[in-house]
Amino acid sequence: MLEVRHIETFYGNIRALKNVSLSINEGEIVTLIGANGAGKSTTLMSICGVTPPRHGEILFRGEPIQALSAEKIVTLGICQVPEGRHIFPQMSVLENLEMGAYLRHDKAAIKSDIDEVFGRFPILEKRRQQAGGTLSGGEQQMLAISRALLARPALLLLDEPSLGLAPLIIKQIFEIIKKINDESNTTVFLVEQNANQALKIADRGYVMENGAITLEDRAENLLANDQVKKAYLGI
Amino acid sequence: MDFQYLFELLCGGIVKGSIYALIALGYTMVYGIIQLINFAHGEVYMIGAFVAFIVAGVMTLSGYSGLTVLLLAAVVAVIYSAAYGYTLEKIAYRPLRNAPRLSPLISAIGASIFLMNYVQLAQTPDFLPFPELVPEFEFMAPIERYLSSADLVILIVTTLTMAALTVLIKYTRIGKAMRATQQDLVMARLVGINVDRVISATFIIGSVLAAIAGVLIASRTGQINAAIGFVAGIKAFTAAVLGGIGNVPGAVLGGLVLGIAETLGAGYISSAYEDVFAFALLVLILILRPAGLLGKAVKQKV
Ligand SMILES: Nc1ncnc2c1ncn2[C@@H]1O[C@H](COP(=O)(O)OP(=O)(O)OP(=O)(O)O)[C@@H](O)[C@H]1O
Numbered sequence: 183m184l185e186v187r188h189i190e191t192f193y194g195n196i197r198a199l200k201n202v203s204l205s206i207n208e209g210e211i212v213t214l215i216g217a218n219g220a221g222k223s224t225t226l227m228s229i230c231g232v233t234p235p236r237h238g239e240i241l242f243r244g245e246p247i248q249a250l251s252a253e254k255i256v257t258l259g260i261c262q263v264p265e266g267r268h269i270f271p272q273m274s275v276l277e278n279l280e281m282g283a284y285l286r287h288d289k290a291a292i293k294s295d296i297d298e299v300f301g302r303f304p305i306l307e308k309r310r311q312q313a314g315g316t317l318s319g320g321e322q323q324m325l326a327i328s329r330a331l332l333a334r335p336a337l338l339l340l341d342e343p344s345l346g347l348a349p350l351i352i353k354q355i356f357e358i359i360k361k362i363n364d365e366s367n368t369t370v371f372l373v374e375q376n377a378n379q380a381l382k383i384a385d386r387g388y389v390m391e392n393g394a395i396t397l398e399d400r401a402e403n404l405l406a407n408d409q410v411k412k413a414y415l416g417i
Numbered sequence: 418m419d420f421q422y423l424f425e426l427l428c429g430g431i432v433k434g435s436i437y438a439l440i441a442l443g444y445t446m447v448y449g450i451i452q453l454i455n456f457a458h459g460e461v462y463m464i465g466a467f468v469a470f471i472v473a474g475v476m477t478l479s480g481y482s483g484l485t486v487l488l489l490a491a492v493v494a495v496i497y498s499a500a501y502g503y504t505l506e507k508i509a510y511r512p513l514r515n516a517p518r519l520s521p522l523i524s525a526i527g528a529s530i531f532l533m534n535y536v537q538l539a540q541t542p543d544f545l546p547f548p549e550l551v552p553e554f555e556f557m558a559p560i561e562r563y564l565s566s567a568d569l570v571i572l573i574v575t576t577l578t579m580a581a582l583t584v585l586i587k588y589t590r591i592g593k594a595m596r597a598t599q600q601d602l603v604m605a606r607l608v609g610i611n612v613d614r615v616i617s618a619t620f621i622i623g624s625v626l627a628a629i630a631g632v633l634i635a636s637r638t639g640q641i642n643a644a645i646g647f648v649a650g651i652k653a654f655t656a657a658v659l660g661g662i663g664n665v666p667g668a669v670l671g672g673l674v675l676g677i678a679e680t681l682g683a684g685y686i687s688s689a690y691e692d693v694f695a696f697a698l699l700v701l702i703l704i705l706r707p708a709g710l711l712g713k714a715v716k717q718k719v
Pocket residue numbers: 193196198216217218219220221222223224225265375
């Protein structure tokens with residue numbers, strides 16, 4: 183479904199991604215793990231067209247997208263929940279959800295999708311008129327994921343959704359991700375530092391170091407890999 | 418204390434302030450989205466006044482008069498100014514979107530000087546008499562001391578315009594996109610908002626407001642020239658900073674506070690120092706409340 187081929191992304195003169203290639207098949211959960219500053223977020227932003235790669239190509243369903251604008255890429259069905267959640271702070275919970283459906287015009291379906299979100303997360307319904315910036319971290323993460331789902335993405339990119347959350351909430355978030363993948367057949371590309379949990383729900387995984395992919399394998403193999411165990415699982 | 422005189426000054430201050438507010442909105446909306454002080458905004462206002470002058474002149478010659486002329490002149494002025502605002506952004510700011518922060522600021526000052534001189538050369542540097550287009554309403558006679566008919570029109574138009582702007586920002590698709598872009602530009606792109614289009618729309622809306630202000634002020638003061646944009650621009654910028662730059666209600670509040678302060682200062686102390694009061698107020702606010710009256714956390718951007 184998504185083919186990243188030899189991309190290199192720069193910030194000014196700094197090369198943040200070095201010859202990165204990876205692929206994601208329809209229906210999979212693929213995870214990308216790596217230490218701080220490895221280039222995980224940059225990979226997602228490159229796919230989304232926010233920091234387009236200088237070299238290489240990105241194919242989505244066979245079509246090159248690396249030169250498309252960010253909004254065009256959203257139209258194709260690729261949505262990202264960025265690191266740090268990026269809730270619109272002065273917009274209400276409801277408005278935040280509506281922004282997720284910005285490119286859709288099927289009002290009735292949007293409304294029923296929002297009702298579905300409220301069914302899944304009653305806390306969001308309770309806070310529907312509250313400013314997004316005043317929600318707790320866990321609530322914001324649920325809102326951020328729900329907002330992305332309102333675009334009805336085919337491919338959902340998640341950047342460290344467990345960041346800064348309590349263990350119980352983290353467990354819940356991973357369950358939700360699994361459920362999204364199962365129920366609506368949404369393909370998921372999951373960036374995580376919480377390697378253990380991420381690899382448990384993933385089909386396959388990539389390990390990134392200093393802007394380059396150093397390992398790729400089935401998730402269960404990575405969980406058993408000594409190198410991964412030592413560096414990312416703390417075993 | 419002479420309360421009648423005070424009330425007279427207050428009314429005058431509100432009328433003046435509401436026009437400052439209209440122009441200040443353009444500064445604040447643009448700043449809110451791209452953190453740029455659009456110094457050429459005052460010139461867009463001036464161009465609005467000039468276009469209205471020309472349309473009004475032609476129409477008056479062809480025998481029309483009064484509010485019909487005002488309305489039509491305003492419509493043409495709005496269209497012209499909107500086109501100028503849109504083009505200005507495309508030519509002077511968009512190519513510098515990723516340049517260091519100082520570059521677009523210098524480009525803004527350049528555009529301001531260019532437009533002022535262009536109108537001076539194409540038209541005239543002299544003051545031109547703007548026709549009186551608002552008739553004396555009879556029902557205004559009893560309170561004419563406080564509020565002239567022209568003032569009433571100004572208050573009605575500014576109130577309606579601001580109400581329309583509020584609705585636009587709060588409820589329309591483009592308004593929501595503007596707010597989203599202002600609050601989180603990267604996320605705005607990630608939900609599929611075309612940020613370039615939002616920026617264009619912001620310039621157009623700001624220019625429309627400025628053109629309306631230009632027509633209103635010209636019909637009140639009765640004269641215009643190519644330099645009016647400079648003074649009005651600086652005053653409105655002051656109002657925007659006063660209210661907290663980037664903050665929409667702040668621009669309205671800042672405009673009103675500035676208008677009232679100026680009129681009170683001029684009325685009680687000396688009209689020769691009107692501008693001094695305006696800028697003294699600005700300095701005072703910047704010392705006491707650097708973020709402005711309604712401004713919140715100060716973003717460390719120029
Ligand atoms: N806007 C930027 N300008 C300059 N350099 C940047 C920028 N964003 C990221 N970088 C650099 O690019 C490299 C990769 O950063 P990136 O954010 O992709 O890492 P990451 O793997 O997501 O890290 P983390 O786990 O901390 O989120 C880092 O060295 C970082 O300093």
